[in-house]
Amino acid sequence: xxxxxxxxxxxxxxxxxxxxxxxxxxxxxxxxxxxxxxxxxxxxxxxxxxxxxxxxxxxxxxxxxxxxxxxxxxxxxxxxxxxxxxxxxxxxxxxxxxxxxxxxxxxxxxxxxxxxxxxxxxxxxxxxxxxxxxxxxxxxxxxxxxxxxxxxxxxxxxxxxxxxxxxxxxxxxxxxxxxxxxxxxxxxxxxxxxxxxxxxxxxxxxxxxxxxxxxxxxxxxxxxxxxxxxxxxxxxxxxxxxxxxxxxxxxxxxxxxxxxxxxxxxxxxxxxxxxxxxxxxxxxxxxxxxxxxxxxxxxxxxxxxxxxxxxxxxxxxxxxxxxxxxxxxxxxxxxxxxxxxxxxxxxxxxxxxxxxxxxxxxxxxxxxxxxxxxxxxxxxxxxxxxxxxxxxxxxxxxxxxxxxxxxxxxxxxxxxxxxxxxxxxxxxxxxxxxxxxxxxxxxxxx
Numbered sequence: 001x002x003x004x005x006x007x008x009x010x011x012x013x014x015x016x017x018x019x020x021x022x023x024x025x026x027x028x029x030x031x032x033x034x035x036x037x038x039x040x041x042x043x044x045x046x047x048x049x050x051x052x053x054x055x056x057x058x059x060x061x062x063x064x065x066x067x068x069x070x071x072x073x074x075x076x077x078x079x080x081x082x083x084x085x086x087x088x089x090x091x092x093x094x095x096x097x098x099x100x101x102x103x104x105x106x107x108x109x110x111x112x113x114x115x116x117x118x119x120x121x122x123x124x125x126x127x128x129x130x131x132x133x134x135x136x137x138x139x140x141x142x143x144x145x146x147x148x149x150x151x152x153x154x155x156x157x158x159x160x161x162x163x164x165x166x167x168x169x170x171x172x173x174x175x176x177x178x179x180x181x182x183x184x185x186x187x188x189x190x191x192x193x194x195x196x197x198x199x200x201x202x203x204x205x206x207x208x209x210x211x212x213x214x215x216x217x218x219x220x221x222x223x224x225x226x227x228x229x230x231x232x233x234x235x236x237x238x239x240x241x242x243x244x245x246x247x248x249x250x251x252x253x254x255x256x257x258x259x260x261x262x263x264x265x266x267x268x269x270x271x272x273x274x275x276x277x278x279x280x281x282x283x284x285x286x287x288x289x290x291x292x293x294x295x296x297x298x299x300x301x302x303x304x305x306x307x308x309x310x311x312x313x314x315x316x317x318x319x320x321x322x323x324x325x326x327x328x329x330x331x332x333x334x335x336x337x338x339x340x341x342x343x344x345x346x347x348x349x350x351x352x353x354x355x356x357x358x359x360x361x362x363x364x365x366x367x368x369x370x371x372x373x374x375x376x377x378x379x380x381x382x383x384x385x386x387x388x389x390x391x392x393x394x395x396x397x398x399x400x401x402x403x404x405x406x407x408x409x410x411x412x413x414x415x416x417x418x419x420x421x422x423x424x425x426x427x428x429x430x431x432x433x434x435x436x437x438x439x440x441x442x443x444x445x446x
Contacts, residue, residue, distance in 0.1 A: 195344055
């Protein structure tokens with residue numbers, strides 16, 4: 001595979017896994033985490049064979065794309081080993097997956113939902129699964145898979161080796177490790193906070209209503225060979241994909257609500273060059289390795305500053321020059337950009353887009369404050385008619401009532417009198433809605 005030196009997590013995790021220890025690894029995607037558990041797993045499994053419907057090891061992944069990627073790595077790393085694996089994910093043919101398990105597999109790579117579905121149908125036994133890998137645990141938590149994982153773990157033998165990997169260590173994740181792992185070796189790799197020197201970064205300040213047009217202009221004016229465009233929300237992925245498609249771009253999109261077949265097809269079309277642009281959410285793109293990207297566009301700044309580093313790290317690989325362009329809006333993104341610059345410890349240069357006005361954070365804020373003050377003053381002036389001087393009364397505005405006996409404060413309508421008669425402000429003609437339609441019947445005390 002061309003590996004010459006292990007990454008930090010590989011160097012620390014592989015010896016402990018080979019020695020049979022439970023391992024708790026805290027490292028983000030892109031640090032070589034997959035090989036850190038795949039290689040020792042292959043080494044340990046190569047010493048014996050599997051039984052029908054009883055996988056010897058289980059790897060749980062939060063998304064279908066990540067499960068597929070791990071399966072591809074097993075095929076590459078285990079090319080000269082007589083080991084079998086099965087991929088158990090939603091969207092695949094369950095009968096074919098059941099047939100593979102019936103023959104016996106050494107490694108089962110699965111998403112939690114499909115695994116439990118097949119188990120409930122009687123197509124799977126986990127009593128001989130003595131190695132468990134839970135990958136991307138923090139993403140499992142975000143996607144609501146933790147109850148499923150707890151049930152899966154309850155189906156496994158008590159005596160097993162468990163490898164638990166997560167990009168962050170939230171309190172809920174810590175609770176799970178205490179429940180699942182026995183005296184684990186903890187390995188923490190600092191999250192990446194620096195950006196490769198081969199990546200040219202730019203920030204473009206535009207109004208929110210101009211974001212789609214600004215992105216289209218950037219794509220047309222820059223030398224974009226292929227690019228991933230990141231959005232924070234699935235609905236924005238769909239909207240932006242439809243917009244770029246209408247404008248004639250070869251574009252596809254990925255997010256968690258799409259069918260498995262469409263997601264696989266879109267990825268393959270992008271990898272082959274048929275599609276030039278890929279609009280993604282973070283969940284769908286997490287862990288997907290697509291080499292040779294010329295550009296990454298952040299249509300939205302991520303809410304987590306570390307995700308910015310992870311996103312733009314998809315370009316500028318292997319010494320090649322890459323470009324990371326981010327659209328920010330004055331009303332929403334200043335704090336998010338400050339967090340990114342604080343993490344990376346550098347200021348990102350601002351760029352200009354031809355045909356769009358040059359905005360500035362501080363000037364925009366002053367204009368906003370000035371407009372707000374003017375609006376308040378205007379509203380206050382209009383709410384007190386007596387303050388308007390030298391202005392003729394308008395025909396469509398009722399003249400203000402004189403402040404006197406019976407007049408209500410602040411120009412409100414007078415209270416409805418308890419007895420009939422002339423009401424101030426209406427003369428003799430009382431509106432129908434003020435008449436009592438039904439009088440209550442007196443209560444008989446007897």
